Amino acid sequence: MEGVFPMTIPQEIRQTVEGKLGSYIEHRIPEHVRDEVRLKYKVRGNSVTLSEERPVFWKPDLWVGIKVAQFRFDPIGGKWTLYWADRNSKWHEYYDLAPSEDFQHLLEEVEEDPTGIFWG
Numbered sequence: 001m002e003g004v005f006p007m008t009i010p011q012e013i014r015q016t017v018e019g020k021l022g023s024y025i026e027h028r029i030p031e032h033v034r035d036e037v038r039l040k041y042k043v044r045g046n047s048v049t050l051s052e053e054r055p056v057f058w059k060p061d062l063w064v065g066i067k068v069a070q071f072r073f074d075p076i077g078g079k080w081t082l083y084w085a086d087r088n089s090k091w092h093e094y095y096d097l098a099p100s101e102d103f104q105h106l107l108e109e110v111e112e113d114p115t116g117i118f119w120g
Helices: 011-028 103-112
Strands: 038-044 047-056 059-074 079-085 091-093
Touching: 011 038, 011 047, 011 103, 038 059, 059 103, 079 103
Parallel strands: none
Antiparallel strands: 038 047, 047 059, 059 079, 079 091
16 A cells, blocks of 8 residues: 555664664763753654753652654655754654654754754
């Protein structure tokens, strides 16, 4: 059937991506500020969403998240596409970078953030 995608990212690719994201998060947030800010990712279907979380000022045991980026995997083409979230948490394709088989390439674009759309 044309246009029908498997519901999940293939296990081998998912493990690779989780390893890259785990390493990225470990290096992005210094240990001495992890009680003030943290990064998390969530895998759902063919997408991986990266979020930043911070504690609520008046209730520090409650953390709130802001969506940073989303990576969507096309199992037919074997490529990842990068998305950004607007202020209403609606996802938009990031057109400054073509879809890529190399997840790391997209993650580096998020880190460098040349447009200021991911980290502000």
